[in-house]
Amino acid sequence: DAGVTQSPTHLIKTRGQQVTLRCSPKSGHDTVSWYQQALGQGPQFIFQYYEEEERQRGNFPDRFSGHQFPNYSSELNVNALLLGDSALYLCASSLLTDPSGNTIYFGEGSWLTVV
Amino acid sequence: AQSVTQLGSHVSVSEGALVLLRCNYSSSVPPYLFWYVQYPNQGLQLLLKYTTGATLVKGINGFEAEFKKSETSFHLTKPSAHMSDAAEYFCASDTGRRALTFGSGTRLQVQP
Numbered sequence: 001d002a003g004v005t006q007s008p009t010h011l012i013k014t015r016g017q018q019v020t021l022r023c024s025p026k027s028g029h030d031t032v033s034w035y036q037q038a039l040g041q042g043p044q045f046i047f048q049y050y051e052e053e054e055r056q057r058g059n060f061p062d063r064f065s066g067h068q069f070p071n072y073s074s075e076l077n078v079n080a081l082l083l084g085d086s087a088l089y090l091c092a093s094s095l096l097t098d099p100s101g102n103t104i105y106f107g108e109g110s111w112l113t114v115v
Numbered sequence: 116a117q118s119v120t121q122l123g124s125h126v127s128v129s130e131g132a133l134v135l136l137r138c139n140y141s142s143s144v145p146p147y148l149f150w151y152v153q154y155p156n157q158g159l160q161l162l163l164k165y166t167t168g169a170t171l172v173k174g175i176n177g178f179e180a181e182f183k184k185s186e187t188s189f190h191l192t193k194p195s196a197h198m199s200d201a202a203e204y205f206c207a208s209d210t211g212r213r214a215l216t217f218g219s220g221t222r223l224q225v226q227p
Contacts, residue, residue, distance in 0.1 A: 033213060
């Protein structure tokens with residue numbers, strides 16, 4: 001059973017560029033969330049997608065946008081990159097109506113460096 | 116609004132000693148609570164979770180945590196530390212919307 005998979009694992013971008021990160025949720029899961037983890041800090045919630053709609057959003061600017069596809073996979077897009085966007089981006093998946101409780105699984109993350 | 120506070124950014128124990136990592140939460144509604152572990156250059160692995168029911172929760176690798184509503188705490192313990200336990204540990208809460216609020220993390224060092 002494949003867990004949460006993310007791509008790419010590492011990438012370097014220049015200030016002002018745009019980046020797209022991809023995530024496939026754990027098999028059977030329908031909800032995908034994205035988190036940003038800056039160096040030495042805890043992850044921060046960016047937004048969540050369910051049924052191809054943004055369901056809730058954290059305190060991130062509109063430069064951060066996303067998409068969920070019919071197969072539940074998701075993309076995170078960041079426009080006009082800033083040096084401060086350098087971080088580990090984590091994808092998390094869950095089942096909205098999980099009968100066993102609120103279990104959330106994370107992928108290995110995508111390391112973004114902005115230079 | 117939720118918040119999670121982890122007391123102690125660094126904890127060092129000897130191999131075989133008790134591990135105690137502290138977590139306090141603030142939530143306007145009863146939360147779901149989690150502990151995750153992160154090894155260097157890796158993602159987050161779920162150690163254990165509290166949703167409802169028994170307040171003492173057992174997780175993987177010998178870890179357990181106790182939910183104490185009166186103290187708004189969810190401290191993580193392990194009776195005997197192993198070298199392989201060295202990692203960053205994160206406490207997190209959720210009000211049921213599948214959006215986690217994390218603490219700032221505690222780095223556990225295990226001395227031989």
